[in-house]
Structure formats: C-alpha cells, structure tokens
Amino acid sequence: MGQISYEVAHLLGATMLMAGFGLLYQRRLYAVLNTFAFQALALAAAAAWQAHVQHAPHLYVTAGIALVFKGMLVPFALHWLVERLGIHRSVDTALSIGWTMIVGVVLVALSILLVLPVTANAAALTRESLAVAMSVVLLGMLMMITRRNAVTQVVGFMALENGLLLAAVSAKGMPLVVEISVAFSVLIAMTLFGIFFFRIRERFDTLDLQYLETYRGDRQ
C-alpha cells in the first residue's frame, strides 16, 4: 500500500509539473487553456488520491472544487472570453520559449535542492510533493513574467495557485476551510480579471499589456 500510494502521488504530481512545462511551451492560446485544464484535472486527481490515502474525506471536496472550478469553469470561461473578445490567438512571449524552458528546469532544480534538505525528517511522500508543488508555483510565476498577453498572465496566476493547492493537499491536516477560501478568492480574482479584460479591450482594442504603458499618467 505504502509503495503504491507513493508512486501514484508521485505520478500525479509529476503530471502537474509536466503540465506546468507544457503551459510554458505552448504557442497557441487555446492550447494553453487546454493544458491548464489538464493540469487542474491532475490536481483534482492528486487531491482525490490523497483523500483516499490519508482517509481524509474533506479532501474529496477539495478535489471536487478543483475539478469543477479549475478544471472546467475557469478554462471554459477563458475560452469564451477569448472567443468573445476576438483575441489574437498566438502567445506573445517576452523571453523565447527555449530560454523559458531552460529557466524552468533551473527553477525545478532549485526547488528540489531547497526542499529536500529542509524536510529531511518528513515522510518521503510529503517531501516529494512539496518539491513538485514548489516547482509548479515557480513555473506559474515564470509564466506570469515571460508572457505579454493578459490572458496568459491570468493562466500563470491560476497555475501558481494550483501549485499551492498541491502543497496544501500533500501536507496532512490541512483544514478544508483554507482550501475553500483559496478557491473562492481565485474565483473572485477570475471574475475581476474577466471584467478588466472587457474594460481594457473596450478602451484600447488590445489585451497586450505593453500598450497600456503609454496611457500611464504618472510617467515623468
């Protein structure tokens, strides 16, 4: 049991990590959204597996939230937004894809180097999951800063949040209320982002953030 639970959890975490790299690799907006949905599904599966392994039924709720909100609602909403707004469907990068991947690999190495010694006394499962979760978080941040389009930034933020949730479900004894509040805050953030997309598009005819710079009044 111990061995198989560890292997499956490891597999699901690694799937999320791969999905994180996938997010960085995609050049098409729809593909980015699909990859994100895939990552959220992996998260839901990981949460459900943890619920099963830890005998913690409240984690099933977490898994459900992840599945419904992040796996379906958010990607569909973003699909709809992109279609509705007629956004240009290629990803505009600030750092080339190749370099982004290299930096991503370095970040993963860093988080493994960092987490494994710190958690030397914890269970192997927790250690691996924490290292993977931290890598996912860092990859999400990397996505936020290396992509110009506002939609991809939102996706980066959501991916970061996926990493946080993975860390949360891997550690034993995380109360449900924390996950629920995180899920709701993400939903609210999503709503706000959506409204802002519309407003930005209406005013500036683009979602590329660099066009916003010229409108800033406080530049000297």
Next chain:
Amino acid sequence: MLIAAPLLALPVLALFAVLARRAAWSHAVVYGGAFLAAVALLAGGLDRLGGGGPTALTLPFGLPWLHAHFRVDNLSALFLVIVNIAAAAASVFAVGYGPHLPDQRRVTPFFPLFLFGMNAVLVADDAFMFLVSWEFMSLSSWLLVLSDHTRPETRKAAMVYLTMAVFGTFCLLPAFGLLAGAGGDFTFDAMRMKELAPASAFLVVLLALLGAGSKAGLVPLHAWLPLAHPAAPSHVSALMSGVMTKVALYGLIRILFDLHGEIGWQWGAVLMVVGGVTAVLGVLYAVMQDDLKVLLAYSTVENIGVVVIGLGLALAFKAGGEPALAALALVAGLYHALNHSVFKSLLFLGAGAVMSATGERSLGALGGLLKRLPWTGATFLVGAAAISALPPLNGFVSEWLILQSLFKGPTLPHWAMKFGVPVVGALLALAAALAAACFVRAYGVAFLGRPRTAAAAEADGNAVTLGMRLSLAALAALCVWLGAAPVTMTNALSEVVRPLTGIEVPVSADLGWPWLSPAGPSSGSYSGTILVAMGLLLCGLAVMLVHRLGTRALRVSDAWDCGHAEDIPQTQYTGHSFAQPMRRAFGATVFRARESVDMPEPGDDAPARHVVSMIDPVWDGLYRSLGRLVDFLADQVNRMQFLTVRRYLLMMFATLVIWLLVVAVRQQL
C-alpha cells in the same frame, strides 16, 4: 542624593517654565533654579571627585527587562564638574541676557531640559539610559538652536544639526549593541566583563569614533558645529560649545577606555591624526571668520582636536605597555577638556554680552569696545589669553602637558609612532600658534582701536547687567585659578584616570608641590603657582616704582595716527586685513582661496572690488559629493516607480529566487 535631587528638579523647572510662561518673572525663577541645581550637581561632582569609590543606583523603570542603572564614578564626577561649572555660569548670565532675546519663551523651558540631558548622560550606567539621555540632550539643544526660527539660516543650521545628531546616535546604537553582544545585557558592568571578537572590537571603536566624534565636532564631521552653535542664544552656545562637546568626549572616553577591553595602538594613531587635522583645520577656519560666534565655534573644533590628540596618545601608550605615560596623556587631555569648557563658556558669554550691548556680532562692525564695556573687555581678554595658551593661565598648562607627553612618543615600540608622534606634535604647535593669532585678531579688532560703526560707538554698558558681569568674572577667575594651581588639578585628575589606565600618575612627584614635572625632574617642569606669585609681585613692584618715581603731571594728546590726519575708523586694521597673510599662506592650499580684483568698465563709476573666493574642502568635497550620490541613487530608485506590471512581477520573482538560492547555498555549507 546631592546628584539625584537636582537632576530631577531640572525637568520640573522646565514644566514650570511652560506653565508660567506668561509671567515675566518666571524666566528669572527658572534660570535661578537651574543655577541652584547646577551648583548642587557641581558640589556633588566635587564631593565624589574628592574620594570614595563609585556609587551605583538601580531604579525600576526603563525597558521592561532592564532596570535603569545609574553610577557615578570619578570620570562621571569630573565631567559633572565640567558641565556644571559652565551651566551655573550660563544660568546666572541668562537672567540678565534672556530679555534681549527675540522670544525668550522659546528658550527658557528647554534650557533646564538641556542641562538635564547632559547630566543624565554622565550618570547613566546602561546603554539604554545613555542613549536616551544622549538623544534628550541632542533634541533639547536642537530646539534651542531653533528658537530663532524666523531666520532661514537658523533653520538650515538646525536641519544640518538634526541630521548629524541622528547620524551620531545611529552609529552609537550598533556600537553598544556590539558591546552588549548576543547576550543582550546592556548594563555597562556586563560590557566591561565581556571579551570582544576582533571584528566587533574594530567596529565598536569605529562606530564610537563616528558617533561621539560627530557630536564632538571632529573633522570631517564638524560641519554642523559652526552652523548650529552660533545660531543658538549665547548662553546656550556657551553650553553647546563648552560643555556638550565634552559630554561627547565623555562618551568616547567611556567606550574606548572603560567599556572596551583592548584597543590596538593603530587606533591611537588614528585618533592622533584625526585630532591633529581637526586642530589645524579648525583654527584655520576660525582665523578667517568675521562673525565672532562662528569664530568661537570653529575654535571649539580646534580644541576638541587638541583633546583628542591627548586621548589618542593615551591609547597608544596604553597599548604600547606604558601605563604611566598613558595616564599622563589622559590627564593632559582631560585637563584641556576642563579648561576649554571654562574659557570657551567665558568667551561665548562675552560674545553674548557684546551682542546685547551693540546688537552686532560681526567683527567688521565692532571696535573700541574696551572703553565702553570694561568688564566684558577685561574678562574676554583673560579668556582669549587662556585659549591662546599663554602662561600663567589654564590653557597653557594643559597644552604644555599634552606637548610634554608627545615628547615621550619616541618611547613607543612602533616605528610608525616614533616618527608620527613628532608630526602630530608639530600640528599641535601650529594650531596653538594660529589660535593665538586668531584671538589676537578677535580681541584686537573687537575691543581695541576705534569703533567701526555707530552701533559699536554707542555700545550700551548698562546692557551688560550685574548677573552677566558676575558670571564672566567668575569664569575669568577660574581660568586664572586653574592655571595657577595646576598641581591640585593634576592630582585630582590622576585619581580619575587610575581605573582607566590601571596606574596613578603623580605628575608632580619629582619636584613636589607646586611643580609639575611630567617628564622627570631634569627635562621639563612648570609651576603656575610660582609664576603667578612672581608675576603679581613684580607687577606690584613695577606699579609701586612707577608711581613713586614717575611724575604726577598729566598730559592729554592725540594718539599717533600713522600719518593719517583724518579720523576715519576705516583706516584701521580690520579682521580681514589681519587674516590676509594667513589666508595667503595656508588658505591658498587648504581652502583654494583665490583673490581677484573686480574692476568696473571705464566710464562706470562703481567702485572696484577685491573679491576672495574660498572653497570649504570638507563641505564641498565630502558633503556635497555625498549629497550628489544620494540624489543619484534616489533617481535610480525613482525609476522603479514607472515600470510595467510584468517588470514588477519580475522583480518580486527575482527577489524570491535569490532568497531561495541563499537558503539553498547555506544548506550546502
């Protein structure tokens, strides 16, 4: 008891001054009270100096885990004496001087607080009380500087002063933190016991030198001093210049000689060089000033330099295994600190008397005051002679002692010191000579000759009230006494330095009272007492002979007028003309002084003008470039306000990654 009660009375006086500020008599009451408190504190200090070990007192207030510790040992007692002699004189002076101030209600409440702060620094026995009192002293004197806040230059001076005060405390705080160590026991007792690691020992000395040095006015941290001291009312200037700088030296001595364990001879060399440069630069500035109070403030810089030379020499001797010579140098330095507080207070109060009589403090507007202000003139002359180190006055004794201990420099084991000490001695001699020139100029231009302006010609002798005259006369008498009875002082001072150097130095041991013979019986000795006695005897004899032998016929005639028939005061020597040779000799290199003649165009009937341009090396070289650097950095940081959202995210991300890297690397080690 003799110390605690008057100390606590001072804040009460300040409160009273605020409550009764409308009543005209309240100022006299407050200054009278401050005088009584100062006299009581002086008595307490003298009593403690007379004998007995340190007295300690712990009170249950202050920080929650630290009681307030107070302790009076011989060093504190000496500085209590130094502070309160001048404080008592300034209080008496202020009773008559206060009404001349533009708004004395802004001065009176803070005066007792200032005295309280300075005295509290001296009796504090833990770092917390010390720093709180230190800040108390800084802030109350800052408010006093700001009392005449309508003038823009006063506001600038106050701003510079506040900045430097903050800088000083900013340096002292980590110094005490390092002294306390990781255990965090901030009592001075714990610090004395502690052994310091080499790095923190180095940092403590450096920070103490910066922190206390900025308050004392060591070059290049002196820039605030000539701005702030003259901006305050004169009785406050007297205290700031004469006394507050000594409290700063007390802090330096307390840290370097008492709390700190072992200090290398290199620090002694650093202190001596800083002191020598401070002395020469200070007096070079002073000799060019036209404003009497600014001149006195710069001269304070010089004297602090002289004292610091003594301290540095003591450090070097102590580290070089010559405790007796260390004690001698320290006695000399402390003696000079005491003397300077007396004659600098006297001179500042004299400048205050001149201001209240004429309303002028520019040398160019004064002249011929001796006739109209005989008290002020006579006492100012004593002060000027003392600060010029003329025997038999007190300034001579201490500078002579410092020079005598400098002559012992070649006994130090290090070659750098063998050769360096005579150089510092030469700097000191140069500073002393220039100081004499400076005060010949100040006294001659202000008090002798003919009045240069109507204000000087109509100087009102009655404006110098009885209280002012008394305090001037008392200080002048003290100058004479400290010069005439040096052995009494050096014996008391050697008691003070015994715990600091581990040895008592009987400066007068070889030849006995009243001879000072620091360098052994054969190579140099001095007796102020005999000199004064012989001088009085000979003067009396001469006066008697002149009166006996001379004719009683009286003839009034014109003074010799150098061939100028017309009676124009402008034909006299002025302050500028007196300073010109020194400006040409030294200023051309140190201040890059350039003279040019500004000739009007032909046909223009404007007068031709002589223009002198000077550059302050410290202000322009150090402070302005520091300011430019800060501006530049601020500009760079300012750019960060106008980044894109993505760049901000990048910065946060980079910060996070860097810290993670730091953690990762530390784990690997």
